[in-house]
Amino acid sequence: MRPQKIEPEAQSDRSAARAELARAEEAIGHWLHRAADVIRAVDPAAVARAVHALAGVRDRDSIIYTAGNGGSASTASHLALDLQKGPSSPHAVATRAIALSDNVGLLTAWGNDASYERVFAEQLGVLARPGDGLVVISVSGASPNLLALVEVARQKEVTSVGLLGRDGGPLGALVDAAVVVPSSDMGWVEGAHVVLHHVLSYALRARA
Numbered sequence: 001m002r003p004q005k006i007e008p009e010a011q012s013d014r015s016a017a018r019a020e021l022a023r024a025e026e027a028i029g030h031w032l033h034r035a036a037d038v039i040r041a042v043d044p045a046a047v048a049r050a051v052h053a054l055a056g057v058r059d060r061d062s063i064i065y066t067a068g069n070g071g072s073a074s075t076a077s078h079l080a081l082d083l084q085k086g087p088s089s090p091h092a093v094a095t096r097a098i099a100l101s102d103n104v105g106l107l108t109a110w111g112n113d114a115s116y117e118r119v120f121a122e123q124l125g126v127l128a129r130p131g132d133g134l135v136v137i138s139v140s141g142a143s144p145n146l147l148a149l150v151e152v153a154r155q156k157e158v159t160s161v162g163l164l165g166r167d168g169g170p171l172g173a174l175v176d177a178a179v180v181v182p183s184s185d186m187g188w189v190e191g192a193h194v195v196l197h198h199v200l201s202y203a204l205r206a207r208a
């Protein structure tokens with residue numbers, strides 16, 4: 001039986017597809033290495049300080065609040081979820097955690113009646129007690145509503161941790177423990193924050 005003859009056009013299409021795949025693999029490999037470099041640039045000592053601060057809140061049976069804007073709001077919600085639900089092994093200790101960015105009604109009420117700058121601060125002013133904790137997540141470290149939130153945290157004697165980007169911004173100087181992803185690329189910083197929130201969750205679990 002004679003082998004099927006491949007038309008030149010088909011051969012050309014297959015060669016083009018292989019070349020395109022090779023280019024895609026090269027680009028993906030580059031971006032994966034870049035993502036790993038961004039994570040490796042994070043200071044482990046800063047992460048340890050954040051874990052220590054949050055462990056103190058948990059050990060007091062106090063509440064950890066989380067907040068962020070945009071993609072960072074999703075990370076804040078995910079962190080609160082993992083703090084509550086993640087430690088599901090028989091010997092793990094769950095953490096009382098609430099994401100301030102989850103209640104759409106409250107966000108829109110405060111945004112409408114006061115300003116967007118106050119949507120988190122007003123919630124914390126009602127809910128927080130001395131000894132509670134707060135994790136703010138921000139690429140810029142300069143979001144006005146997070147700055148207002150941390151100011152309320154300081155007034156209420158709430159321990160604050162920041163997962164930040166760039167150089168930490170103004171939030172870096174305000175929070176009690178800052179973990180900075182030293183990159184100006186929003187995507188890499190947001191991705192690193194997701195990794196870091198899992199690191200925090202695992203580290204807290206290990207300290208239980």
